[in-house]
Amino acid sequence: MTRYRAAGDEDAEVIASLHREAFSASDRGYGGEAELVAMLSADSDLVFSHVAEEDGAIVGHVALSPMRAEGDGNRIRALGLGPVGVSPNRQGRGIGSALIEAAHGWAREQGWQMIFLLGDPAYYARFGYLAETAAPFASPYAGPYWQALILDERFALPKSGRADYARAFAALEDE
Numbered sequence: 001m002t003r004y005r006a007a008g009d010e011d012a013e014v015i016a017s018l019h020r021e022a023f024s025a026s027d028r029g030y031g032g033e034a035e036l037v038a039m040l041s042a043d044s045d046l047v048f049s050h051v052a053e054e055d056g057a058i059v060g061h062v063a064l065s066p067m068r069a070e071g072d073g074n075r076i077r078a079l080g081l082g083p084v085g086v087s088p089n090r091q092g093r094g095i096g097s098a099l100i101e102a103a104h105g106w107a108r109e110q111g112w113q114m115i116f117l118l119g120d121p122a123y124y125a126r127f128g129y130l131a132e133t134a135a136p137f138a139s140p141y142a143g144p145y146w147q148a149l150i151l152d153e154r155f156a157l158p159k160s161g162r163a164d165y166a167r168a169f170a171a172l173e174d175e
């Protein structure tokens with residue numbers, strides 16, 4: 001059985017190993033995601049950090065951090081999703097999806113309006129992330145992998161804006 005719970009300080013080392021393993025085994029390769037989580041935490045930017053556990057072992061992790069975002073001159077309450085990683089031998093069983101849905105549930109409850117991410121559209125489209133939603137927002141990551149999800153149905157997409165990740169992301173190699 002897979003259990004989902006908030007991560008604690010005591011999980012930091014295992015979470016770091018998990019991201020090293022998950023990203024090293026992936027097509028994109030390891031890009032410093034373990035260090036990113038540690039830096040987000042040190043900066044108090046790790047507002048949501050959730051793990052999947054099986055038989056007492058952590059097999060998945062997802063993080064959310066606040067972004068600096070504005071649209072048509074108004075501040076937007078936006079989060080950045082990532083990193084998200086699942087142990088290579090546990091992938092393809094819905095763990096990544098469950099972690100991402102847990103992140104969305106928390107963010108909606110807390111009144112966040114949007115979530116941005118940089119990732120493969122072939123994976124993230126299933127959760128409602130669209131490049132079109134992120135397109136009005138200037139970013140160093142603009143392009144087909146730059147996607148966003150609107151959490152608040154009353155929120156109208158602005159004509160133009162800007163969205164910047166928490167500062168820890170600047171140190172990430174591939175992002």
Ligand SMILES: CC(C)(COP(=O)(O)OP(=O)(O)OC[C@H]1O[C@@H](n2cnc3c(N)ncnc32)[C@H](O)[C@@H]1OP(=O)(O)O)[C@@H](O)C(=O)NCCC(=O)NCCS
Binds near residue numbers: 086090092093120
């Ligand atoms: C991406 C990741 C978190 C997904 O976790 P998971 O537990 O395997 O995800 P789920 O079981 O919920 O979903 C699996 C589905 O996603 C698909 N998928 C996974 N990675 C994908 C990708 N990069 N592009 C397209 N589809 C992808 C699988 O083919 C599978 O498809 P199916 O449902 O049609 O069978 C995991 O593969 C991982 O840790 N990858 C390495 C790290 C990484 O790339 N993280 C994301 C960075 S943006």
